[in-house]
Amino acid sequence: MEDNVSKIKDRLDVVDVISGYLKLQKAGMNFKARCPFHNEKTPSFVVSPERQVWHCFGCSKGGDIFSFIQDIEGVEFTEALRILAAKAGIELESFNPAVQDDKARLCEICEAATKFFEKQFLSSIGKQALEYLKDRGVTDSTIQEFRLGFAPNDWNALGTFLKNCGYSESEIVDAGLAIKRNDGSGIYDRFRSRITFPIFDLNGQVVGFTGRIFAESSEALAKEEGQAKYINTPQTRIYDKGRILYGLNKAKMDIKQADQCVLVEGNMDVLMSYQAGVKNVVASSGTALTPGHLTLLHRYTTNLDFCFDTDQAGAMATRRGIGLALSQSFNIKVIEINDKECKDPADLVKKNAESWSGAVSQAKPVLEFYFNKAKAGFDPTSVNSKKSVISALAPFLKRLNSQVEKAHWLSQLAFFLRVKEEAIEADVGAAKDDLEAYDREPVLVDVSPKSVVASDLLSETFLSLVMKNPLLFKNNLKDINPDLLDPYTAEAIAKLTATFERSERSSNPMEQWPHGRRRMTAINSDNIADFLKDFRESEQSPDRKAIEDPRQSRDYKLEFAYLKSQEFWKDSKDEELKIEFNNLISKLEERYLRTKLEKIGFEMRAGDDKEKNLALAVEANKILNRLGEIQKT
Numbered sequence: 001m002e003d004n005v006s007k008i009k010d011r012l013d014v015v016d017v018i019s020g021y022l023k024l025q026k027a028g029m030n031f032k033a034r035c036p037f038h039n040e041k042t043p044s045f046v047v048s049p050e051r052q053v054w055h056c057f058g059c060s061k062g063g064d065i066f067s068f069i070q071d072i073e074g075v076e077f078t079e080a081l082r083i084l085a086a087k088a089g090i091e092l093e094s095f096n097p098a099v100q101d102d103k104a105r106l107c108e109i110c111e112a113a114t115k116f117f118e119k120q121f122l123s124s125i126g127k128q129a130l131e132y133l134k135d136r137g138v139t140d141s142t143i144q145e146f147r148l149g150f151a152p153n154d155w156n157a158l159g160t161f162l163k164n165c166g167y168s169e170s171e172i173v174d175a176g177l178a179i180k181r182n183d184g185s186g187i188y189d190r191f192r193s194r195i196t197f198p199i200f201d202l203n204g205q206v207v208g209f210t211g212r213i214f215a216e217s218s219e220a221l222a223k224e225e226g227q228a229k230y231i232n233t234p235q236t237r238i239y240d241k242g243r244i245l246y247g248l249n250k251a252k253m254d255i256k257q258a259d260q261c262v263l264v265e266g267n268m269d270v271l272m273s274y275q276a277g278v279k280n281v282v283a284s285s286g287t288a289l290t291p292g293h294l295t296l297l298h299r300y301t302t303n304l305d306f307c308f309d310t311d312q313a314g315a316m317a318t319r320r321g322i323g324l325a326l327s328q329s330f331n332i333k334v335i336e337i338n339d340k341e342c343k344d345p346a347d348l349v350k351k352n353a354e355s356w357s358g359a360v361s362q363a364k365p366v367l368e369f370y371f372n373k374a375k376a377g378f379d380p381t382s383v384n385s386k387k388s389v390i391s392a393l394a395p396f397l398k399r400l401n402s403q404v405e406k407a408h409w410l411s412q413l414a415f416f417l418r419v420k421e422e423a424i425e426a427d428v429g430a431a432k433d434d435l436e437a438y439d440r441e442p443v444l445v446d447v448s449p450k451s452v453v454a455s456d457l458l459s460e461t462f463l464s465l466v467m468k469n470p471l472l473f474k475n476n477l478k479d480i481n482p483d484l485l486d487p488y489t490a491e492a493i494a495k496l497t498a499t500f501e502r503s504e505r506s507s508n509p510m511e512q513w514p515h516g517r518r519r520m521t522a523i524n525s526d527n528i529a530d531f532l533k534d535f536r537e538s539e540q541s542p543d544r545k546a547i548e549d550p551r552q553s554r555d556y557k558l559e560f561a562y563l564k565s566q567e568f569w570k571d572s573k574d575e576e577l578k579i580e581f582n583n584l585i586s587k588l589e590e591r592y593l594r595t596k597l598e599k600i601g602f603e604m605r606a607g608d609d610k611e612k613n614l615a616l617a618v619e620a621n622k623i624l625n626r627l628g629e630i631q632k633t
């Protein structure tokens with residue numbers, strides 16, 4: 001696998017790969033963009049063609065092309081490898097473990113089924129289904145783009161076709177396309193006499209289907225037979241409905257660009273919205289919004305606009321979805337369809353495509369939406385009515401991240417209900433939270449391993465400053481207390497100091513570098529990163545690799561510091577660097593002393609040994625004096 005990684009890295013350029021997702025702007029030696037992983041107005045996402053790395057100074061994410069694809073596509077390493085291998089035109093042999101083969105096979109089956117369903121539009125009953133779609137306003141190109149199809153009214157049509165393609169009955173069942181007969185006499189097709197909507201994963205592979213009955217008559221028939229209007233592929237090894245959003249494969253870049261995602265109910269809503277030009281749209285088809293969905297969306301935006309059936313907007317599932325999204329720091333708006341003839345976005349687009357984009361642009365902040373709803377049925381003379389307004393809004397108010405927003409709505413409520421703000425705040429705090437049950441489910445917030453490895457920004461900044469002009473600080477470095485820095489930075493500085501000392505002792509100006517790989521006369525800002533890379537390779541012991549994901553943070557810390565040295569200090573003169581150096585040392589020392597002070601305080605409270613406490617107090621006093629000195633300078 002390692003070999004594949006380097007082969008791919010040789011062929012692909014980090015700038016090209018990332019340009020496929022973001023608009024990069026040249027800025028000096030590097031490229032810049034607004035970070036796709038956090039909200040920002042000024043770009044702090046930097047891509048270095050020289051180092052073949054990327055790093056965001058805002059949220060500290062960074063790495064190589066593999067970690068970029070993992071983060072932006074929301075995939076595991078092996079999948080990122082597959083995507084990049086395809087891009088590089090490299091065939092991956094022998095890396096697919098059995099599991100991957102098995103999943104690939106299920107995807108193949110779904111792909112074959114998609115082609116089969118697409119062809120059925122040509123049959124006489126298939127033509128009726130096609131007519132129905134056109135009646136609903138779906139265009140040919142949308143049908144093709146979303147690869148809609150038709151499952152014939154036959155218990156074995158698809159099954160037989162797939163078996164003829166060489167797939168076994170159990171594989172067809174595993175792909176979710178057929179069901180085992182109870183009596184053990186084989187399988188039968190899951191989707192019959194339905195329009196089929198393939199469900200794609202983020203990479204555009206079909207992993208499942210939604211089947212929809214298509215005519216009024218068959219709707220009535222279905223009702224009689226107790227069939228659902230929609231059926232979905234069940235959970236399979238490739239289709240996890242809690243982690244797949246319908247349309248996201250197409251919408252992801254539009255969502256990122258608009259920094260906003262429109263969430264609708266059904267597959268038809270997605271494709272009609274898409275057709276009307278509102279392309280940043282997805283649906284959680286057939287399931288309530290899950291934490292997994294939100295984790296997925298978080299990669300692309302934190303602005304979520306809900307559009308649900310008007311009578312659904314008050315429904316528990318919607319309220320819970322909104323509550324969940326609020327507690328995951330999404331900004332929520334609600335899109336309303338104010339047209340009695342249209343119950344959903346699909347209807348509205350069919351009637352008038354522009355009124356849909358209009359409705360989207362007029363989305364209201366979620367609190368405003370629920371506040372207006374509560375106002376509508378409000379009786380100012382009734383205490384109970386006041387209480388019910390508060391309890392309707394409390395779960396959302398509690399979950400607001402912004403204190404400003406919270407304060408705004410509290411005062412609005414106080415004004416409206418003619419009750420003191422403090423009283424409202426107290427009631428909101430005490431209100432029964434009907435969304436609570438949902439929250440207790442495991443919430444899979446995206447805490448990426450990279451952020452777990454504490455990134456010590458102060459140390460990083462310090463290292464970046466030294467890297468800008470190492471010779472300038474040659475004489476200062478050896479006096480620095482390593483405890484001030486994170487262990488990694490301390491190690492790097494120690495190595496640097498040792499190299500300076502060695503080159504002073506040596507009369508040979510062509511001093512051998514630690515690894516013997518390069519011979520250079522002096523360390524300067526241009527070759528420092530390579531020097532430190534050598535250091536990294538020579539110092540990395542196997543057990544250290546085991547502690548952290550070897551491809552992650554640790555490996556890139558030096559690279560990030562180096563990027564910072566290019567970006568932050570590029571126009572700084574030596575004098576300014578020196579001043580900054582002293583400032584940083586002070587800050588590092590202050591931080592170190594404060595931590596020490598905290599520890600002493602803790603020890604003093606914990607112990608009752610008088611003598612020891614006295615000694616601790618003396619030490620604390622010393623530290624306080626030193627802190628005072630630092631602050632004076």
Ligand SMILES: [Zn+2]
Nearest residue numbers: 035038056059
């Ligand atoms: Zn960022």
